[in-house]
Amino acid sequence: MNDRTVKVLLADDEHLIRGAMAALLELEDDIVVVAQASTGEEALALARTAEPDVAVLDLEMPGLDGVSVAVRLREELPFCHTMIVTSHGQPGHLKRALEAGVRGFLPKTVSADVLATAVRAVHSGRRYVDPQLAAEAISAGNSPLTRREADVLALAATGAPVSEVARRAALSPGTVRNYLSSAVSKVGGANRHEAARIARTHGWI
Amino acid sequence: MNDRTVKVLLADDEHLIRGAMAALLELEDDIVVVAQASTGEEALALARTAEPDVAVLDLEMPGLDGVSVAVRLREELPFCHTMIVTSHGQPGHLKRALEAGVRGFLPKTVSADVLATAVRAVHSGRRYVDPQLAAEAISAGNSPLTRREADVLALAATGAPVSEVARRAALSPGTVRNYLSSAVSKVGGANRHEAARIARTHGWI
DNA sequence: GACGGATCATGACATTCGTCACCGAACAAC
DNA sequence: GTTGTTCGGTGACGAATGTCATGATCCGTC
Numbered sequence: 001m002n003d004r005t006v007k008v009l010l011a012d013d014e015h016l017i018r019g020a021m022a023a024l025l026e027l028e029d030d031i032v033v034v035a036q037a038s039t040g041e042e043a044l045a046l047a048r049t050a051e052p053d054v055a056v057l058d059l060e061m062p063g064l065d066g067v068s069v070a071v072r073l074r075e076e077l078p079f080c081h082t083m084i085v086t087s088h089g090q091p092g093h094l095k096r097a098l099e100a101g102v103r104g105f106l107p108k109t110v111s112a113d114v115l116a117t118a119v120r121a122v123h124s125g126r127r128y129v130d131p132q133l134a135a136e137a138i139s140a141g142n143s144p145l146t147r148r149e150a151d152v153l154a155l156a157a158t159g160a161p162v163s164e165v166a167r168r169a170a171l172s173p174g175t176v177r178n179y180l181s182s183a184v185s186k187v188g189g190a191n192r193h194e195a196a197r198i199a200r201t202h203g204w205i
Numbered sequence: 206m207n208d209r210t211v212k213v214l215l216a217d218d219e220h221l222i223r224g225a226m227a228a229l230l231e232l233e234d235d236i237v238v239v240a241q242a243s244t245g246e247e248a249l250a251l252a253r254t255a256e257p258d259v260a261v262l263d264l265e266m267p268g269l270d271g272v273s274v275a276v277r278l279r280e281e282l283p284f285c286h287t288m289i290v291t292s293h294g295q296p297g298h299l300k301r302a303l304e305a306g307v308r309g310f311l312p313k314t315v316s317a318d319v320l321a322t323a324v325r326a327v328h329s330g331r332r333y334v335d336p337q338l339a340a341e342a343i344s345a346g347n348s349p350l351t352r353r354e355a356d357v358l359a360l361a362a363t364g365a366p367v368s369e370v371a372r373r374a375a376l377s378p379g380t381v382r383n384y385l386s387s388a389v390s391k392v393g394g395a396n397r398h399e400a401a402r403i404a405r406t407h408g409w410i
Numbered sequence: 411g412a413c414g415g416a417t418c419a420t421g422a423c424a425t426t427c428g429t430c431a432c433c434g435a436a437c438a439a440c
Numbered sequence: 441g442t443t444g445t446t447c448g449g450t451g452a453c454g455a456a457t458g459t460c461a462t463g464a465t466c467c468g469t470c
Contacts, residue, residue, distance in 0.1 A: 003318065005334070014222075014309075014312075014313035014314050015313070015314045015315055015316050016225075016226065016229075016290070016313045016314070016316065016317060016320060017219075017221070017222050017225060017317060018316065018317055019225075019229065019402060020222060020225020020226055020229055020318050021221065021225055022379060023225065023228050023229060023317075024221075024225055024228060025222065027228075038314075047360060054278075065411090073333075087220070087292060088215075088221060090289065093310055105223075106220055107219075108219035108220070108221045108467070109218060109219055109220045109221070109243075110220055110221055111221065111224060112221060112224045113386065114229075114292050115221060138375055145460085146415090146416060146417085147416085147417095148416075148417065148418090149416095158259065158399065159394070159395065159397075159398030159399030159401070159402055160395070160399070161395060161396065161398075161456070161457090162354075162456070163456090171417095171418070171419090172418075172419060172420080174418090174420060174421080175417085175418050175419060175420095177456095177457070177458070177459085178418085178419085178459090178460095179418095180457085180458080181457090181458055181459060184458080185458095185459090189364065190364070190366055190369075191366060191426090191457080191458080192457085192458085193364030193398050194363065194364030194365065195364075196364070197363065197364050204413060206442085260470055265422090328416085331427080351445090351446065351447085352446085352447095353447065353448090354444075356414090366426070366427090367426075367427070368426090376447095376448070376449090377448075377449060379448090379449065379451080380447085380448055380450095382427070382428070382429085382431095383448085383449085384447090384448095385428080385430090386427090386428055386429060386461060390428095391430080396428080396456090397427085397428085
Protein backbone atom coordinates (compact mmCIF):
# COMPACT_ATOMS: atom_id res chain seq x y z
CA MET A 1 0.00 0.00 0.00
CA ASN A 2 1.77 3.15 -1.15
CA ASP A 3 0.58 6.71 -0.66
CA ARG A 4 -1.48 6.59 -3.84
CA THR A 5 -3.57 3.75 -2.48
CA VAL A 6 -7.16 4.75 -1.70
CA LYS A 7 -8.49 3.41 1.58
CA VAL A 8 -12.21 2.75 1.25
CA LEU A 9 -14.96 2.08 3.80
CA LEU A 10 -18.05 0.28 2.52
CA ALA A 11 -21.44 0.51 4.20
CA ASP A 12 -24.43 -1.39 2.86
CA ASP A 13 -26.94 -3.55 4.69
CA GLU A 14 -27.15 -5.94 1.78
CA HIS A 15 -24.32 -8.28 2.59
CA LEU A 16 -24.25 -9.78 -0.86
CA ILE A 17 -23.84 -6.43 -2.52
CA ARG A 18 -21.33 -5.14 -0.05
CA GLY A 19 -19.15 -8.20 -0.34
CA ALA A 20 -19.46 -7.98 -4.09
CA MET A 21 -18.48 -4.32 -4.23
CA ALA A 22 -15.53 -5.11 -2.02
CA ALA A 23 -14.44 -7.90 -4.32
CA LEU A 24 -14.69 -5.66 -7.35
CA LEU A 25 -12.85 -2.77 -5.77
CA GLU A 26 -10.09 -5.04 -4.48
CA LEU A 27 -9.40 -5.99 -8.08
CA GLU A 28 -8.15 -2.43 -8.58
CA ASP A 29 -4.58 -2.29 -7.37
CA ASP A 30 -4.81 1.31 -6.18
CA ILE A 31 -7.87 0.68 -4.02
CA VAL A 32 -8.09 -1.21 -0.75
CA VAL A 33 -11.22 -1.82 1.30
CA VAL A 34 -10.25 -1.20 4.92
CA ALA A 35 -13.67 -1.61 6.57
CA GLN A 36 -17.16 -2.91 5.89
CA ALA A 37 -20.31 -2.02 7.80
CA SER A 38 -23.93 -3.07 7.51
CA THR A 39 -25.52 -0.18 9.41
CA GLY A 40 -24.94 3.54 9.63
CA GLU A 41 -23.86 3.34 13.26
CA GLU A 42 -21.37 0.60 12.50
CA ALA A 43 -19.98 2.65 9.61
CA LEU A 44 -19.32 5.60 11.92
CA ALA A 45 -17.65 3.43 14.52
CA LEU A 46 -15.43 1.69 12.00
CA ALA A 47 -14.55 4.93 10.26
CA ARG A 48 -13.09 6.33 13.48
CA THR A 49 -10.54 3.55 13.73
CA ALA A 50 -9.97 2.74 10.07
CA GLU A 51 -9.72 6.37 8.97
CA PRO A 52 -10.66 5.73 5.33
CA ASP A 53 -10.01 8.21 2.51
CA VAL A 54 -13.39 7.52 0.93
CA ALA A 55 -16.61 6.24 2.49
CA VAL A 56 -18.99 4.51 0.07
CA LEU A 57 -22.41 4.61 1.73
CA ASP A 58 -25.70 3.01 0.80
CA LEU A 59 -28.55 5.48 0.99
CA GLU A 60 -31.06 3.02 2.46
CA MET A 61 -29.80 1.41 5.64
CA PRO A 62 -31.46 0.45 8.91
CA GLY A 63 -30.86 3.13 11.52
CA LEU A 64 -28.78 6.00 10.22
CA ASP A 65 -29.11 6.44 6.45
CA GLY A 66 -26.23 7.24 4.16
CA VAL A 67 -26.68 11.00 4.12
CA SER A 68 -26.85 11.17 7.91
CA VAL A 69 -23.63 9.19 8.12
CA ALA A 70 -22.04 11.57 5.62
CA VAL A 71 -22.99 14.57 7.75
CA ARG A 72 -21.46 13.01 10.85
CA LEU A 73 -18.36 11.92 9.00
CA ARG A 74 -17.76 15.42 7.70
CA GLU A 75 -17.71 16.67 11.28
CA GLU A 76 -15.59 13.90 12.74
CA LEU A 77 -13.27 12.99 9.87
CA PRO A 78 -13.00 16.03 7.58
CA PHE A 79 -10.30 14.36 5.47
CA CYS A 80 -12.66 11.53 4.60
CA HIS A 81 -14.72 12.19 1.49
CA THR A 82 -18.08 10.51 1.10
CA MET A 83 -20.09 9.08 -1.76
CA ILE A 84 -23.54 7.54 -1.94
CA VAL A 85 -24.77 4.52 -3.87
CA THR A 86 -28.47 3.81 -4.03
CA SER A 87 -31.03 1.51 -5.58
CA HIS A 88 -33.64 4.21 -5.94
CA GLY A 89 -32.20 7.25 -7.67
CA GLN A 90 -34.58 10.06 -6.84
CA PRO A 91 -33.68 13.67 -7.61
CA GLY A 92 -34.45 14.91 -4.11
CA HIS A 93 -32.07 12.41 -2.60
CA LEU A 94 -29.25 13.64 -4.78
CA LYS A 95 -29.95 17.21 -3.79
CA ARG A 96 -30.07 16.35 -0.12
CA ALA A 97 -26.82 14.41 -0.41
CA LEU A 98 -24.96 17.23 -2.14
CA GLU A 99 -26.11 19.65 0.53
CA ALA A 100 -24.66 17.27 3.10
CA GLY A 101 -21.26 17.55 1.47
CA VAL A 102 -21.37 14.23 -0.36
CA ARG A 103 -19.04 14.29 -3.36
CA GLY A 104 -20.18 11.23 -5.28
CA PHE A 105 -23.64 9.90 -6.09
CA LEU A 106 -24.29 6.74 -8.09
CA PRO A 107 -27.24 4.45 -8.74
CA LYS A 108 -26.53 0.76 -8.36
CA THR A 109 -27.24 0.30 -12.04
CA VAL A 110 -23.73 1.49 -12.95
CA SER A 111 -20.95 -0.93 -13.75
CA ALA A 112 -18.04 -1.75 -11.52
CA ASP A 113 -15.45 0.32 -13.35
CA VAL A 114 -17.65 3.38 -13.01
CA LEU A 115 -17.66 2.73 -9.28
CA ALA A 116 -13.87 2.57 -9.23
CA THR A 117 -13.63 5.72 -11.34
CA ALA A 118 -15.96 7.51 -8.98
CA VAL A 119 -13.96 6.40 -5.94
CA ARG A 120 -10.79 7.78 -7.47
CA ALA A 121 -12.46 11.03 -8.48
CA VAL A 122 -13.87 11.58 -5.01
CA HIS A 123 -10.53 10.71 -3.41
CA SER A 124 -8.74 13.31 -5.48
CA GLY A 125 -11.21 15.96 -4.38
CA ARG A 126 -13.37 16.03 -7.47
CA ARG A 127 -17.06 15.27 -7.67
CA TYR A 128 -18.70 12.39 -9.47
CA VAL A 129 -22.44 12.41 -10.02
CA ASP A 130 -24.20 10.01 -12.34
CA PRO A 131 -25.06 12.07 -15.46
CA GLN A 132 -28.51 10.54 -15.77
CA LEU A 133 -29.41 11.40 -12.20
CA ALA A 134 -27.92 14.86 -12.52
CA ALA A 135 -30.07 15.56 -15.57
CA GLU A 136 -33.17 14.33 -13.78
CA ALA A 137 -32.39 16.42 -10.75
CA ILE A 138 -32.03 19.54 -12.86
CA SER A 139 -35.20 18.94 -14.82
CA ALA A 140 -37.11 18.00 -11.70
CA GLY A 141 -36.28 21.35 -10.15
CA ASN A 142 -36.69 22.29 -6.56
CA SER A 143 -39.51 21.29 -4.32
CA PRO A 144 -42.52 23.59 -4.63
CA LEU A 145 -43.36 22.89 -1.00
CA THR A 146 -42.49 25.05 1.95
CA ARG A 147 -40.75 23.42 4.87
CA ARG A 148 -43.91 23.07 6.89
CA GLU A 149 -45.95 21.81 3.96
CA ALA A 150 -43.35 19.12 3.37
CA ASP A 151 -43.27 18.27 7.08
CA VAL A 152 -47.00 17.89 7.31
CA LEU A 153 -47.26 15.96 4.06
CA ALA A 154 -44.56 13.59 5.25
CA LEU A 155 -46.45 12.94 8.46
CA ALA A 156 -49.68 12.42 6.56
CA ALA A 157 -47.98 10.04 4.14
CA THR A 158 -48.19 7.16 6.60
CA GLY A 159 -51.97 7.26 6.33
CA ALA A 160 -52.55 8.83 9.73
CA PRO A 161 -55.68 10.97 10.08
CA VAL A 162 -55.48 14.74 10.37
CA SER A 163 -55.89 14.70 14.13
CA GLU A 164 -52.86 12.45 14.51
CA VAL A 165 -50.77 14.55 12.16
CA ALA A 166 -51.78 17.67 14.06
CA ARG A 167 -50.75 16.10 17.33
CA ARG A 168 -47.38 15.00 16.03
CA ALA A 169 -46.68 18.32 14.33
CA ALA A 170 -47.97 20.32 17.30
CA LEU A 171 -50.39 22.21 15.08
CA SER A 172 -54.12 22.74 15.09
CA PRO A 173 -56.10 20.35 12.88
CA GLY A 174 -57.32 23.25 10.80
CA THR A 175 -53.79 24.37 10.06
CA VAL A 176 -52.84 20.86 9.06
CA ARG A 177 -55.68 20.76 6.60
CA ASN A 178 -54.65 24.09 5.18
CA TYR A 179 -51.08 22.95 4.67
CA LEU A 180 -52.24 19.70 3.16
CA SER A 181 -54.64 21.46 0.84
CA SER A 182 -51.89 23.77 -0.29
CA ALA A 183 -49.41 20.96 -0.74
CA VAL A 184 -51.90 18.84 -2.68
CA SER A 185 -52.62 21.64 -5.13
CA LYS A 186 -48.93 22.48 -5.52
CA VAL A 187 -47.83 18.98 -6.42
CA GLY A 188 -50.95 18.36 -8.48
CA GLY A 189 -52.56 15.42 -6.75
CA ALA A 190 -56.19 14.47 -6.37
CA ASN A 191 -55.82 14.04 -2.61
CA ARG A 192 -53.11 14.02 -0.01
CA HIS A 193 -52.26 10.38 -0.47
CA GLU A 194 -51.61 10.78 -4.16
CA ALA A 195 -49.76 13.99 -3.34
CA ALA A 196 -47.57 12.11 -0.88
CA ARG A 197 -46.78 9.52 -3.52
CA ILE A 198 -45.86 12.20 -6.05
CA ALA A 199 -43.74 14.09 -3.55
CA ARG A 200 -41.94 10.93 -2.57
CA THR A 201 -41.03 9.99 -6.10
CA HIS A 202 -39.53 13.46 -6.52
CA GLY A 203 -37.71 13.20 -3.23
CA TRP A 204 -39.51 16.23 -1.84
CA ILE A 205 -40.46 14.54 1.41
CA MET B 206 -16.47 -27.14 -17.84
CA ASN B 207 -17.31 -30.71 -16.89
CA ASP B 208 -20.77 -32.15 -16.37
CA ARG B 209 -20.81 -31.10 -12.73
CA THR B 210 -20.43 -27.46 -13.66
CA VAL B 211 -23.53 -25.39 -12.97
CA LYS B 212 -24.50 -22.97 -15.74
CA VAL B 213 -26.08 -19.88 -14.23
CA LEU B 214 -28.08 -17.03 -15.70
CA LEU B 215 -28.13 -13.80 -13.71
CA ALA B 216 -30.90 -11.20 -14.04
CA ASP B 217 -30.79 -7.99 -12.05
CA ASP B 218 -31.33 -4.43 -13.17
CA GLU B 219 -28.68 -3.19 -10.78
CA HIS B 220 -25.60 -3.56 -12.92
CA LEU B 221 -23.24 -3.16 -9.99
CA ILE B 222 -24.86 -5.97 -8.07
CA ARG B 223 -25.20 -8.24 -11.03
CA GLY B 224 -21.57 -7.84 -12.01
CA ALA B 225 -20.59 -8.38 -8.44
CA MET B 226 -22.66 -11.53 -8.05
CA ALA B 227 -21.13 -12.79 -11.28
CA ALA B 228 -17.64 -12.12 -9.99
CA LEU B 229 -18.36 -13.91 -6.73
CA LEU B 230 -19.96 -16.92 -8.39
CA GLU B 231 -17.12 -17.21 -10.90
CA LEU B 232 -14.76 -17.67 -7.96
CA GLU B 233 -16.47 -21.02 -7.38
CA ASP B 234 -14.88 -23.53 -9.72
CA ASP B 235 -18.07 -25.53 -10.19
CA ILE B 236 -20.18 -22.54 -11.21
CA VAL B 237 -20.06 -20.57 -14.43
CA VAL B 238 -22.18 -17.55 -15.33
CA VAL B 239 -23.32 -18.08 -18.91
CA ALA B 240 -25.60 -15.05 -19.28
CA GLN B 241 -26.47 -11.76 -17.63
CA ALA B 242 -29.64 -9.75 -18.14
CA SER B 243 -30.91 -6.45 -16.76
CA THR B 244 -34.61 -6.91 -17.49
CA GLY B 245 -37.06 -9.77 -17.32
CA GLU B 246 -37.55 -9.83 -21.07
CA GLU B 247 -33.83 -9.95 -21.68
CA ALA B 248 -33.50 -12.79 -19.19
CA LEU B 249 -36.07 -14.86 -21.10
CA ALA B 250 -34.41 -14.20 -24.42
CA LEU B 251 -30.94 -15.07 -23.15
CA ALA B 252 -32.18 -18.16 -21.36
CA ARG B 253 -33.47 -19.62 -24.62
CA THR B 254 -30.04 -19.59 -26.19
CA ALA B 255 -27.83 -20.04 -23.13
CA GLU B 256 -29.94 -22.84 -21.62
CA PRO B 257 -28.76 -22.33 -18.05
CA ASP B 258 -29.20 -24.90 -15.29
CA VAL B 259 -30.14 -22.27 -12.75
CA ALA B 260 -31.63 -18.80 -13.26
CA VAL B 261 -30.94 -16.33 -10.45
CA LEU B 262 -33.58 -13.63 -10.76
CA ASP B 263 -34.02 -10.32 -9.00
CA LEU B 264 -37.57 -9.86 -7.77
CA GLU B 265 -37.76 -6.17 -8.63
CA MET B 266 -36.97 -5.48 -12.26
CA PRO B 267 -38.39 -3.09 -14.84
CA GLY B 268 -40.92 -4.87 -17.04
CA LEU B 269 -41.33 -8.52 -16.10
CA ASP B 270 -40.51 -9.20 -12.47
CA GLY B 271 -38.59 -12.20 -11.23
CA VAL B 272 -41.60 -14.37 -10.46
CA SER B 273 -43.15 -13.75 -13.87
CA VAL B 274 -39.89 -14.74 -15.52
CA ALA B 275 -39.82 -17.88 -13.38
CA VAL B 276 -43.30 -18.84 -14.54
CA ARG B 277 -42.35 -18.41 -18.19
CA LEU B 278 -39.09 -20.25 -17.74
CA ARG B 279 -40.83 -23.22 -16.20
CA GLU B 280 -42.96 -23.50 -19.33
CA GLU B 281 -40.20 -22.96 -21.85
CA LEU B 282 -37.17 -24.52 -20.16
CA PRO B 283 -38.43 -27.11 -17.67
CA PHE B 284 -34.88 -28.31 -16.94
CA CYS B 285 -33.91 -24.85 -15.76
CA HIS B 286 -34.53 -24.30 -12.07
CA THR B 287 -35.14 -20.79 -10.79
CA MET B 288 -34.29 -18.87 -7.67
CA ILE B 289 -35.11 -15.35 -6.52
CA VAL B 290 -32.94 -12.79 -4.79
CA THR B 291 -34.53 -9.64 -3.45
CA SER B 292 -33.80 -6.52 -1.45
CA HIS B 293 -37.18 -6.50 0.24
CA GLY B 294 -37.96 -9.84 1.77
CA GLN B 295 -41.71 -9.84 2.30
CA PRO B 296 -43.56 -13.01 3.27
CA GLY B 297 -46.14 -12.67 0.50
CA HIS B 298 -43.44 -12.51 -2.13
CA LEU B 299 -41.92 -15.73 -0.92
CA LYS B 300 -45.29 -17.44 -1.02
CA ARG B 301 -46.01 -16.17 -4.50
CA ALA B 302 -42.61 -17.28 -5.68
CA LEU B 303 -42.96 -20.80 -4.30
CA GLU B 304 -46.35 -21.14 -5.96
CA ALA B 305 -44.66 -20.18 -9.22
CA GLY B 306 -42.27 -23.11 -8.86
CA VAL B 307 -39.28 -21.12 -7.68
CA ARG B 308 -36.89 -23.36 -5.73
CA GLY B 309 -34.66 -20.80 -4.04
CA PHE B 310 -35.44 -17.54 -2.28
CA LEU B 311 -32.81 -15.31 -0.72
CA PRO B 312 -32.63 -11.75 0.57
CA LYS B 313 -29.64 -9.75 -0.60
CA THR B 314 -28.43 -9.52 2.96
CA VAL B 315 -26.92 -13.00 2.76
CA SER B 316 -23.24 -13.56 2.14
CA ALA B 317 -21.73 -14.77 -1.09
CA ASP B 318 -21.08 -18.32 0.01
CA VAL B 319 -24.72 -18.72 0.95
CA LEU B 320 -25.56 -17.65 -2.58
CA ALA B 321 -23.25 -20.30 -4.00
CA THR B 322 -24.66 -22.90 -1.63
CA ALA B 323 -28.16 -22.02 -2.72
CA VAL B 324 -27.25 -22.25 -6.39
CA ARG B 325 -25.84 -25.72 -5.88
CA ALA B 326 -28.86 -26.82 -3.86
CA VAL B 327 -31.29 -25.60 -6.47
CA HIS B 328 -29.26 -27.17 -9.25
CA SER B 329 -29.37 -30.55 -7.56
CA GLY B 330 -33.15 -30.34 -7.30
CA ARG B 331 -33.39 -29.32 -3.68
CA ARG B 332 -34.93 -26.17 -2.31
CA TYR B 333 -33.16 -23.37 -0.52
CA VAL B 334 -35.19 -20.75 1.31
CA ASP B 335 -33.65 -18.26 3.71
CA PRO B 336 -34.56 -19.53 7.20
CA GLN B 337 -35.36 -16.05 8.47
CA LEU B 338 -37.77 -15.39 5.63
CA ALA B 339 -39.32 -18.81 5.94
CA ALA B 340 -40.02 -18.23 9.62
CA GLU B 341 -41.57 -14.85 8.87
CA ALA B 342 -43.71 -16.30 6.12
CA ILE B 343 -45.05 -18.99 8.43
CA SER B 344 -45.77 -16.61 11.28
CA ALA B 345 -47.28 -14.06 8.94
CA GLY B 346 -49.80 -16.59 7.72
CA ASN B 347 -51.99 -16.25 4.71
CA SER B 348 -53.64 -13.12 3.54
CA PRO B 349 -56.93 -12.49 5.32
CA LEU B 350 -58.21 -10.70 2.23
CA THR B 351 -60.41 -12.19 -0.43
CA ARG B 352 -59.27 -11.82 -4.01
CA ARG B 353 -61.54 -8.89 -4.70
CA GLU B 354 -60.68 -7.15 -1.47
CA ALA B 355 -57.02 -7.42 -2.34
CA ASP B 356 -57.67 -6.18 -5.89
CA VAL B 357 -59.59 -3.17 -4.73
CA LEU B 358 -57.13 -2.38 -1.98
CA ALA B 359 -54.28 -2.55 -4.46
CA LEU B 360 -56.04 -0.11 -6.76
CA ALA B 361 -56.80 2.21 -3.87
CA ALA B 362 -53.19 2.04 -2.69
CA THR B 363 -52.10 4.58 -5.29
CA GLY B 364 -54.20 7.20 -3.55
CA ALA B 365 -56.93 7.27 -6.16
CA PRO B 366 -60.40 8.24 -4.92
CA VAL B 367 -63.17 5.68 -4.69
CA SER B 368 -64.73 6.79 -7.97
CA GLU B 369 -61.50 6.14 -9.82
CA VAL B 370 -61.02 2.75 -8.20
CA ALA B 371 -64.59 1.84 -9.07
CA ARG B 372 -64.02 2.81 -12.68
CA ARG B 373 -60.82 0.79 -12.96
CA ALA B 374 -62.27 -2.23 -11.18
CA ALA B 375 -65.57 -1.98 -13.10
CA LEU B 376 -67.53 -1.90 -9.86
CA SER B 377 -70.04 0.44 -8.34
CA PRO B 378 -68.58 2.99 -5.93
CA GLY B 379 -70.67 1.58 -3.12
CA THR B 380 -69.25 -1.89 -3.62
CA VAL B 381 -65.75 -0.51 -3.64
CA ARG B 382 -66.35 1.14 -0.33
CA ASN B 383 -67.76 -2.05 1.11
CA TYR B 384 -64.70 -4.02 0.04
CA LEU B 385 -62.39 -1.36 1.33
CA SER B 386 -64.19 -1.17 4.62
CA SER B 387 -63.96 -4.93 4.98
CA ALA B 388 -60.30 -4.99 4.00
CA VAL B 389 -59.43 -2.17 6.38
CA SER B 390 -61.01 -3.94 9.33
CA LYS B 391 -59.39 -7.26 8.40
CA VAL B 392 -55.85 -5.95 8.27
CA GLY B 393 -56.42 -3.67 11.23
CA GLY B 394 -55.77 -0.23 9.82
CA ALA B 395 -57.25 3.13 10.73
CA ASN B 396 -58.11 3.85 7.11
CA ARG B 397 -57.54 2.39 3.70
CA HIS B 398 -54.19 4.05 3.19
CA GLU B 399 -52.75 2.61 6.35
CA ALA B 400 -54.39 -0.68 5.41
CA ALA B 401 -52.67 -0.58 2.04
CA ARG B 402 -49.34 0.04 3.73
CA ILE B 403 -49.88 -2.87 6.11
CA ALA B 404 -50.98 -5.19 3.33
CA ARG B 405 -47.99 -4.24 1.25
CA THR B 406 -45.50 -4.99 3.99
CA HIS B 407 -47.06 -8.43 4.34
CA GLY B 408 -47.03 -8.94 0.62
CA TRP B 409 -50.79 -9.37 0.48
CA ILE B 410 -51.24 -6.92 -2.39
C1' DG C 411 -41.60 51.72 5.85
C1' DA C 412 -44.16 49.11 2.42
C1' DC C 413 -44.46 44.62 0.47
C1' DG C 414 -44.55 39.76 -0.01
C1' DG C 415 -43.97 35.22 1.76
C1' DA C 416 -44.11 31.79 5.49
C1' DT C 417 -46.33 30.36 9.56
C1' DC C 418 -50.39 29.46 12.43
C1' DA C 419 -55.12 29.93 13.33
C1' DT C 420 -60.60 29.89 13.01
C1' DG C 421 -64.97 29.14 10.78
C1' DA C 422 -67.97 27.55 7.10
C1' DC C 423 -69.26 24.59 3.39
C1' DA C 424 -69.52 20.69 0.12
C1' DT C 425 -67.55 16.44 -0.87
C1' DT C 426 -65.64 12.15 0.18
C1' DC C 427 -65.01 8.33 3.18
C1' DG C 428 -66.00 4.70 6.71
C1' DT C 429 -69.52 2.00 8.49
C1' DC C 430 -73.72 -0.42 8.89
C1' DA C 431 -77.98 -2.85 7.47
C1' DC C 432 -79.81 -5.27 4.02
C1' DC C 433 -80.52 -7.38 -0.45
C1' DG C 434 -79.82 -10.98 -4.36
C1' DA C 435 -77.05 -14.33 -7.39
C1' DA C 436 -73.65 -17.79 -8.03
C1' DC C 437 -71.29 -21.74 -6.31
C1' DA C 438 -69.10 -25.22 -3.46
C1' DA C 439 -69.65 -28.17 0.69
C1' DC C 440 -72.13 -30.89 3.83
C1' DG D 441 -81.44 -29.09 -0.21
C1' DT D 442 -79.74 -26.28 3.11
C1' DT D 443 -75.77 -23.78 4.51
C1' DG D 444 -71.77 -20.90 4.06
C1' DT D 445 -68.78 -17.96 1.28
C1' DT D 446 -67.75 -14.81 -2.15
C1' DC D 447 -69.22 -11.43 -5.17
C1' DG D 448 -71.92 -7.42 -6.36
C1' DG D 449 -75.18 -3.96 -5.21
C1' DT D 450 -78.29 0.00 -2.71
C1' DG D 451 -79.30 3.36 0.77
C1' DA D 452 -78.32 6.01 4.76
C1' DC D 453 -75.71 8.26 8.45
C1' DG D 454 -71.91 10.39 10.86
C1' DA D 455 -67.08 11.40 10.61
C1' DA D 456 -63.21 12.92 8.08
C1' DT D 457 -61.43 15.55 4.44
C1' DG D 458 -60.74 19.31 0.82
C1' DT D 459 -61.46 24.04 -0.09
C1' DC D 460 -62.02 28.81 0.67
C1' DA D 461 -62.15 33.28 3.06
C1' DT D 462 -60.06 35.80 6.45
C1' DG D 463 -56.79 37.39 9.84
C1' DA D 464 -52.71 37.50 12.86
C1' DT D 465 -47.58 37.49 13.53
C1' DC D 466 -42.89 37.31 12.06
C1' DC D 467 -39.12 38.07 8.83
C1' DG D 468 -36.46 39.33 4.90
C1' DT D 469 -36.22 42.49 0.93
C1' DC D 470 -36.55 46.45 -1.84
